[in-house]
Amino acid sequence: MKSALIAAAAFILVSCVTVSEDVKSARDVGADSVMLVGKIEIVPPIKPEEQQYRAGWDAFNTKRHFIGRAILFTSDTPQYRDHTSYALNPPLEETFFVKLPKDHRYVVKGSVTMSLVSRATSARTVSMDQSELVFPAPIELDLRPGDQAIYIGTLRMHRDEFHEVTKAELRDDYAAAMKEYRKRFAGEPLPRKALLKRR
Amino acid sequence: MKLFRIVALTCAVSLTACSSTAPVSTTDESLSLVYGYFDMKDAPTKVQWVGLKQYGGKEIGTYRMGVEDGLFFHVGVEPGSYQVDKFGGSSFLRGDYTYNFGGKGRNSTAVRIQSPGVYFLGAHRYVAHEGEFDMQPAKSPTEKEVLQRLIKQLENDGSLAQYTRQLKLARERLAQL
Numbered sequence: 077m078k079s080a081l082i083a084a085a086a087f088i089l090v091s092c093v094t095v096s097e098d099v100k101s102a103r104d105v106g107a108d109s110v111m112l113v114g115k116i117e118i119v120p121p122i123k124p125e126e127q128q129y130r131a132g133w134d135a136f137n138t139k140r141h142f143i144g145r146a147i148l149f150t151s152d153t154p155q156y157r158d159h160t161s162y163a164l165n166p167p168l169e170e171t172f173f174v175k176l177p178k179d180h181r182y183v184v185k186g187s188v189t190m191s192l193v194s195r196a197t198s199a200r201t202v203s204m205d206q207s208e209l210v211f212p213a214p215i216e217l218d219l220r221p222g223d224q225a226i227y228i229g230t231l232r233m234h235r236d237e238f239h240e241v242t243k244a245e246l247r248d249d250y251a252a253a254m255k256e257y258r259k260r261f262a263g264e265p266l267p268r269k270a271l272l273k274r275r
Numbered sequence: 276m277k278l279f280r281i282v283a284l285t286c287a288v289s290l291t292a293c294s295s296t297a298p299v300s301t302t303d304e305s306l307s308l309v310y311g312y313f314d315m316k317d318a319p320t321k322v323q324w325v326g327l328k329q330y331g332g333k334e335i336g337t338y339r340m341g342v343e344d345g346l347f348f349h350v351g352v353e354p355g356s357y358q359v360d361k362f363g364g365s366s367f368l369r370g371d372y373t374y375n376f377g378g379k380g381r382n383s384t385a386v387r388i389q390s391p392g393v394y395f396l397g398a399h400r401y402v403a404h405e406g407e408f409d410m411q412p413a414k415s416p417t418e419k420e421v422l423q424r425l426i427k428q429l430e431n432d433g434s435l436a437q438y439t440r441q442l443k444l445a446r447e448r449l450a451q452l
Contacts, residue, residue: 205361207378237331237356240380 093149095141097165099173102224102264109175111225112217113253113267116146116168118188118209119234128191131204141165142189146211150180154214157184171256181219186211190239209239218270225267227253246272299351301437307388308441309340310348311396312421313362314413318401320364320372327352328360328377346424350441352394358385359396374401376410383412393441393448395421419452 105111122144129139141147148164149156162180166172168188187208194204211233219226227250234243250269257267299306313322325347327338337360340347347362360377376382384396395418399410416424422445429435429442 205375205378208380210379236381238358238377238381238385239330 093161093163095147095163095165096174096176097141097145098167099175100260102261105175105224108178110178110219110223111267112164112174112176112228113171113225113257114166114228114272115171115230115249115253116166117230117232118168119232121169122188122190122209126190127188128193129189130193132194142192144168146186146188148183148186148211150176151182151184152179153184154182154216155184156213171253173257173260176217178219178221178223181217183211183213183215183217185213186215207239209233209235209241211241212244215272218273220268220270223268223270224265225257226270227267229271231272299349299438301440303351304440305391306351306353306441307391308348308350308393308425308444309338309352309357309386309388309396310346310393310421310425311359311384312345312398312413312416313342313347313410314345314398314400315364316401317403318364318374318408319369320366322347322362322374323364325362326360327357330356330358343424343428346421346428348425348428350429350435350438352388354388354390356385356387358382374408383410391444393422393444417452419449422449422452 099105099111102111124143127143129142131138145165145167148166150162150164151157162177164174164176164183166174187210190207190209192204192206211231217226217228230247230249232245232247233241234245236242248269248271254266257264309327311325313325315322322342322345325340325342327340327349329336329338338349338352338357340349342362342364358377358381361373361375363371363373365371376384383399386394386396388394398413398416398418398421400413402409402411426442426445426449429438429445
């Protein structure tokens with residue numbers, strides 16, 4: 077049982093979790109991390125009006141973590157725990173470049189937030205309504221000690237009107253992704269192909 | 276599924292804000308009768324209201340269904356895709372509770388209403404575990420038993436007497452069971 081007052085995922089994201097949104101330069105990825113290159117497609121794609129975010133005062137612009145993006149919590153073990161402290165925050169429907177600690181080889185929880193809406197319920201209380209499109213998990217990443225960057229594939233998730241994933245498939249778009257990688261990280265060694273696998 | 280304890284007025288404010296209070300038309304033949312049952316014996320409170328949310332594209336709205344001893348129903352549901360999203364109740368000892376049932380994809384009450392009729396959302400039992408809860412499909416009461424109770428209610432509640440088409444549909448369904 078949890079109080080609605082402390083359920084705001086926005087606070088969780090800014091206060092307890094390190095979030096990787098986008099890698100701009102290969103230098104941003106230290107020796108203890110690896111760059112993940114891939115893509116997430118939702119079928120049919122999520123229209124902007126389908127996502128609602130109204131969580132009151134948003135001093136840290138946490139809205140950007142939710143709209144048009146997925147949140148993938150990672151861990152060194154395949155179990156999700158409340159204190160899992162690292163999350164990838166890739167954009168949907170486009171090739172992403174995010175950074176992951178090398179010892180985090182599992183995606184333990186993944187979702188797209190469809191609604192996160194706070195409602196005043198009295199002069200002193202609010203409730204938080206949240207609904208998510210939840211990804212299949214855990215997913216294991218094929219990380220190897222010498223990796224600087226890996227390509228994990230295009231994860232295509234089919235959904236129904238209830239925001240339920242009805243089918244998940246992986247597509248190998250390595251050539252197209254490498255074209256974008258070269259544009260952004262000219263001269264850097266290409267990522268190793270290490271397609272995702274369901275644990 | 277998370278169980279949210281909310282200090283005051285949650286359900287009243289959040290659900291009535293997006294639902295109509297106009298009486299259901301007695302002549303509209305596109306409307307369906309929807310019903311189900313929640314066994315809350317092991318829950319912190321009884322269930323006193325149930326929110327049936329419409330899905331599909333832009334979120335459209337929620338029907339607030341009345342509850343009588345676990346039986347919940349609505350006599351005027353338009354075609355569309357629905358599932359129970361939230362429900363709630365209160366007790367003197369524990370205050371008001373809202374149970375969030377629909378936040379993580381499809382649940383076992385999901386239904387697609389494509390043509391007018393009677394739709395059973397199932398019987399479910401509240402099961403607590405580690406600070407959260409599940410609504411597990413239950414074999415008892417059966418659809419027949421729930422429908423018998425519903426028919427009695429439609430027959431005896433004066434405010435529902437005008438919904439003769441829904442009563443006829445319910446009796447027809449009962450005859451099939």
